Amino acid sequence: MITISDIIAQIDSTSAREVIETALAKARESSDYHALLNLTAERALERADAVDAGKITGKLAGVPFVIKDNFLAFGAPTTAASKMLENFVAPLQATSVEKLEAEGAICIGKSNLDAFAHGGSTENSAFGPTSNAYDKTRVSGGSSGGSAVVTALDIVPFALGSDTGGSIRQPASFNGVVGVKPTYGTISRYGVVAMASSTDVIGAFTNNVSDAELVISIMAGRDVRDMTTLPNFFEPLAETKPGLKIGLISDFMAEGVDSDVRARVNEYVAKLRENGHIVEDVSLPMAEYALAIYYILVPAELSSNLARYDGIRYGFRAEGVKTLAELYGRTRDQGFVTENKRRIMIGSYVLSSGFFDAYYLQAQKARTLLINQFNKLFKKYDMLIGPVAPTTAFKIGKNSSDPIKMYLGDIMTVPTSLAGLPAISVPAGHDESGLPVGVQLMGPMRSDAKLLALARSMESKL
Amino acid sequence: MITDEILAKYDMTIGIECHVQLATKTKLFSGADNDARDKSPNSVVSPIDFALPGMLPVLNRGAVDLAIKAGKALNSSIAHVSRFDRKHYFYPDLPKGYQTTQMYQPIIGVGVVHVPMEDGSIVDVRIHHAHLEEDAGKLIHNGNYSLVDLNRAGTPLIEIVSEPDIHSSAAAKAYASELYRLMTYAGVTNGDLYHGNMRFDVNVSVALKGADKLGLRAEVKNLNSFRSVERAAEYEFRRQIEIVEGGNQVIQETRGWDEAKQKTSSQRSKEDAQDYRYMPDADIPPIVLTDSEIAEIQATVPRLPGQWRFILRQLGLEYLPIETLLDAENEFRGQINILKMIEDVVSDTKKAKFIANWTVNNFITLLRGEPTFKIGSIDYLALEVAIYELTDANKLSSTNAKILFRELAVMETLPDVEKYATDKGYIQVSDEGSIAVIVDEVLADPLSAKAVEDLKNGNDKVIGFLVGQVMKKSGGKANPALVQKLIRERI
Numbered sequence: 001m002i003t004i005s006d007i008i009a010q011i012d013s014t015s016a017r018e019v020i021e022t023a024l025a026k027a028r029e030s031s032d033y034h035a036l037l038n039l040t041a042e043r044a045l046e047r048a049d050a051v052d053a054g055k056i057t058g059k060l061a062g063v064p065f066v067i068k069d070n071f072l073a074f075g076a077p078t079t080a081a082s083k084m085l086e087n088f089v090a091p092l093q094a095t096s097v098e099k100l101e102a103e104g105a106i107c108i109g110k111s112n113l114d115a116f117a118h119g120g121s122t123e124n125s126a127f128g129p130t131s132n133a134y135d136k137t138r139v140s141g142g143s144s145g146g147s148a149v150v151t152a153l154d155i156v157p158f159a160l161g162s163d164t165g166g167s168i169r170q171p172a173s174f175n176g177v178v179g180v181k182p183t184y185g186t187i188s189r190y191g192v193v194a195m196a197s198s199t200d201v202i203g204a205f206t207n208n209v210s211d212a213e214l215v216i217s218i219m220a221g222r223d224v225r226d227m228t229t230l231p232n233f234f235e236p237l238a239e240t241k242p243g244l245k246i247g248l249i250s251d252f253m254a255e256g257v258d259s260d261v262r263a264r265v266n267e268y269v270a271k272l273r274e275n276g277h278i279v280e281d282v283s284l285p286m287a288e289y290a291l292a293i294y295y296i297l298v299p300a301e302l303s304s305n306l307a308r309y310d311g312i313r314y315g316f317r318a319e320g321v322k323t324l325a326e327l328y329g330r331t332r333d334q335g336f337v338t339e340n341k342r343r344i345m346i347g348s349y350v351l352s353s354g355f356f357d358a359y360y361l362q363a364q365k366a367r368t369l370l371i372n373q374f375n376k377l378f379k380k381y382d383m384l385i386g387p388v389a390p391t392t393a394f395k396i397g398k399n400s401s402d403p404i405k406m407y408l409g410d411i412m413t414v415p416t417s418l419a420g421l422p423a424i425s426v427p428a429g430h431d432e433s434g435l436p437v438g439v440q441l442m443g444p445m446r447s448d449a450k451l452l453a454l455a456r457s458m459e460s461k462l
Numbered sequence: 463m464i465t466d467e468i469l470a471k472y473d474m475t476i477g478i479e480c481h482v483q484l485a486t487k488t489k490l491f492s493g494a495d496n497d498a499r500d501k502s503p504n505s506v507v508s509p510i511d512f513a514l515p516g517m518l519p520v521l522n523r524g525a526v527d528l529a530i531k532a533g534k535a536l537n538s539s540i541a542h543v544s545r546f547d548r549k550h551y552f553y554p555d556l557p558k559g560y561q562t563t564q565m566y567q568p569i570i571g572v573g574v575v576h577v578p579m580e581d582g583s584i585v586d587v588r589i590h591h592a593h594l595e596e597d598a599g600k601l602i603h604n605g606n607y608s609l610v611d612l613n614r615a616g617t618p619l620i621e622i623v624s625e626p627d628i629h630s631s632a633a634a635k636a637y638a639s640e641l642y643r644l645m646t647y648a649g650v651t652n653g654d655l656y657h658g659n660m661r662f663d664v665n666v667s668v669a670l671k672g673a674d675k676l677g678l679r680a681e682v683k684n685l686n687s688f689r690s691v692e693r694a695a696e697y698e699f700r701r702q703i704e705i706v707e708g709g710n711q712v713i714q715e716t717r718g719w720d721e722a723k724q725k726t727s728s729q730r731s732k733e734d735a736q737d738y739r740y741m742p743d744a745d746i747p748p749i750v751l752t753d754s755e756i757a758e759i760q761a762t763v764p765r766l767p768g769q770w771r772f773i774l775r776q777l778g779l780e781y782l783p784i785e786t787l788l789d790a791e792n793e794f795r796g797q798i799n800i801l802k803m804i805e806d807v808v809s810d811t812k813k814a815k816f817i818a819n820w821t822v823n824n825f826i827t828l829l830r831g832e833p834t835f836k837i838g839s840i841d842y843l844a845l846e847v848a849i850y851e852l853t854d855a856n857k858l859s860s861t862n863a864k865i866l867f868r869e870l871a872v873m874e875t876l877p878d879v880e881k882y883a884t885d886k887g888y889i890q891v892s893d894e895g896s897i898a899v900i901v902d903e904v905l906a907d908p909l910s911a912k913a914v915e916d917l918k919n920g921n922d923k924v925i926g927f928l929v930g931q932v933m934k935k936s937g938g939k940a941n942p943a944l945v946q947k948l949i950r951e952r953i
Contacts, residue, residue, distance in 0.1 A: 070516075071516075072514075072515065072516050078515065080515070085515065088515070090514075090515075091509065091514070092509060092514075094516060189516075189518060190516065190517075190518055191516040191517075192516050193515040193516050194515075194516060194518075194745075196744075197743075197744035197745045198744035224520065225518060225520060226518050227518065227519070227520060227521065227745065227746055227747055228518075228744075228745065228747065300741060301741070301744060303739075304548050304550060304559070304560055304739075304741055306559075307550060307552070307558060307559020307560055308513040308515070308557060308558050308559050310552060310554075310559060312554045312557075312610065313512060313513070313557060313610075314514070324554070328552050348739060351550075351739035351740070351741050352737050352739060353737050353738075353739075356739075356740070356741075360741065
């Protein structure tokens with residue numbers, strides 16, 4: 001498992017160019033996973049030479065990384081894995097990318113995702129699915145599947161993802177890597193193709209917790225270009241003291257959740273107790289409604305955020321149209337994948353006059369109840385624990401014809417997304433087929449550093 | 463044929479929505495230049511205005527401040543918490559596919575505008591609310607293709623929504639022009655009507671007098687002059703009465719105004735109305751304002767038209783000169799502060815009244831009437847005050863005062879006014895002895911004999927002729943009041 005400090009040691013003993021060439025070579029060798037949509041080789045090598053010449057310095061000087069292809073970045077098109085943006089070349093970079101580059105990090109490629117991040121398996125990519133790092137016949141998870149896989153395959157020590165309802169945590173769990181979804185507003189969303197404005201969060205995949213702490217601390221902070229960012233609060237903690245009170249969400253440990261998944265979570269809980277922490281069963285009854293809330297509010301928001309893809313100014317435009325209505329209709333029909341269109345339809349429906357109160361407003365009220373329930377738990381508990389997903393990685397094609405089944409896979413990740421809470425997925429072993437299982441740690445707003453410090457303290461004890 | 467008798471059977475009810483472009487440096491949500499005048503198409507468009515993927519709005523605090531000022535001008539409350547919402551529709555001039563506006567919690571609440579009418583009455587028009595929103599771009603249609611210009615996309619607007627409190631086309635016009643004055647005086651907008659800084663949507667309905675229900679309304683959109691507001695309202699009044707008199711029903715619809723034909727025509731009916739799918743905008747945190755923040759910003763609003771009217775009425779001015787001054791203030795804004803001249807002397811009522819009247823009758827006439835006249839760098843208030851003092855001391859006739867003003871108004875530096883007037887021979891003689899000599903000469907002149915005779919016989923009008931003769935002989939220098947007195951003493 002390659003880490004940032006391994007890479008920095010390699011750069012010291014060889015060169016940034018050699019490290020970047022190695023990463024690019026690995027990426028090419030692993031092309032059958034279809035984790036990367038485009039390499040940014042030319043720009044990466046230029047930057048590597050600049051590092052070697054001492055022109056680029058910083059905490060991550062020469063360290064290769066991969067960016068989910070819904071982040072605007074230089075060196076390759078920003079496609080969002082869609083036909084709509086297949087040839088879209090970004091004139092600017094996301095704030096998160098800029099901050100990493102300012103520390104010398106080098107992007108080597110853009111990773112695959114479900115088109116516009118709509119999905120939980122990367123099967124909704126307009127350019128084909130990404131395979132799981134452990135079993136090529138299985139899904140990588142999603143929507144940030146490509147970024148999870150390149151990290152798991154040791155192509156790069158870290159990769160960027162976005163998480164709207166579990167899109168970092170679930171693929172991290174499926175591929176046995178660390179995945180961090182910080183508190184809403186920790187990292188600027190500027191320059192990341194928007195899905196749902198109120199739950200979109202930028203985060204990262206790494207092979208160990210301290211790398212995640214480093215990467216998040218570089219990206220975190222207030223951005224004048226994103227009014228929803230928080231002033232920087234993220235400061236990694238040196239250690240975790242025993243005696244943390246942790247609630248195990250019993251609603252996520254019931255029938256219907258793979259027994260192997262439950263077993264790994266229970267083992268992790270046992271280790272926590274061995275290390276002096278207190279773990280008690282807690283209930284989050286509103287979790288039952290979280291999916292319903294999520295699949296009203298998120299489609300509503302994304303139907304709005306995707307309205308700009310109209311074929312007028314940039315991106316795909318349908319040929320042979322005669323009227324403006326036809327231009328819009330055909331462009332959006334051909335430029336979006338089925339799942340995009342399904343969600344736009346749902347979102348438009350719940351926002352329609354006459355339905356807004358019954359769906360959107362009602363869902364917002366229910367969301368407040370869910371947040372209240374979390375707040376109540378956090379009066380008593382420092383953090384919460386549970387599985388990331390009910391299953392390990394499933395076979396490619398298994399759920400793709402049944403959207404409801406696919407949505408059910410998000411049941412454990414969407415509650416924290418709706419509440420804006422930090423949540424991380426950390427490797428917790430494997431199921432009987434050798435597929436990775438993740439455990440999820442969740443905390444109150446701005447408790448990110450605490451969650452990561454605990455996860456780090458447990459790493460060596462598993 | 464709609465006769466006056468038929469018209470008199472009906473009441474007209476009008477509500478007006480007014481879009482005001484705010485005079486901010488940058489756009490509502492981006493750093494792009496907000497002044498698109500004389501700029502080439504799509505040259506003041508940021509990635510945010512262009513709606514590139516991943517772009518987020520950054521609220522321009524300057525626009526919020528102007529909205530707070532507008533609230534004061536509208537006698538409205540300002541919301542402590544207001545929010546932005548998205549209004550969705552597809553059109554090439556709307557890059558994001560939605561307009562960012564305030565549907566549910568607008569920044570400006572209930573208010574009222576007191577609209578002065580020419581007959582001295584006041585029409586109170588209540589304000590329902592006013593909200594912040596962004597403007598759209600522009601389409602230029604060219605035969606079988608259209609061009610998109612996004613320079614205006616993202617320009618901050620406030621939309622002021624009135625209650626249906628207007629009942630005549632004259633009041634509609636007066637309301638529109640009063641809004642214009644309020645928004646320009648408060649510094650909210652540049653008020654360039656030609657460039658669409660203010661645009662009016664006029665909702666008109668008719669009903670038989672005494673009816674307890676309003677008729678269905680037609681909305682005439684996008685009027686950009688006060689006159690077109692009046693004409694469109696009047697046209698709609700007659701058109702709708704004609705429909706009702708013909709036994710038919712007015713349909714609720716949006717209409718356009720054809721300036722050339724002076725007619726409204728149907729654009730779309732209610733059945734075609736779009737579902738805008740309004741939704742809160744999660745990218746923009748709520749605007750939260752405290753009372754002290756609001757008060758601090760509103761304290762910077764200069765004197766508004768209502769306050770000026772009060773002051774000018776106190777000075778004894780009437781409707782027309784008052785409105786002339788208020789409009790001239792706007793007309794020559796940036797060149798000269800007309801009302802400031804009066805304000806500077808307002809503690810001396812007599813002087814202030816003179817300055818106000820003089821400004822209306824001489825200065826504004828000069829500014830408006832002579833295209834070659836350019837405002838110079840001289841202190842016009844000092845000039846007017848000097849003229850006031852000379853006149854008040856009976857040293858200057860009103861005729862010579864006007865001549866003197868014209869001559870000095872175009873100078874680059876203001877000389878000593880009294881010295882200049884003396885040198886030019888404009889100062890009138892009030893020395894009784896020397897005037898009496900001329901009076902005696904005139905009365906003795908055979909040409910005056912008939913007039914003297916008539917005056918003696920009680921025809922008082924002829925004294926004007928005799929005074930005129932004396933003035934002529936004195937070269938205009940004699941004080942006419944004194945001349946008259948001396949003539950009467952002698953007859």
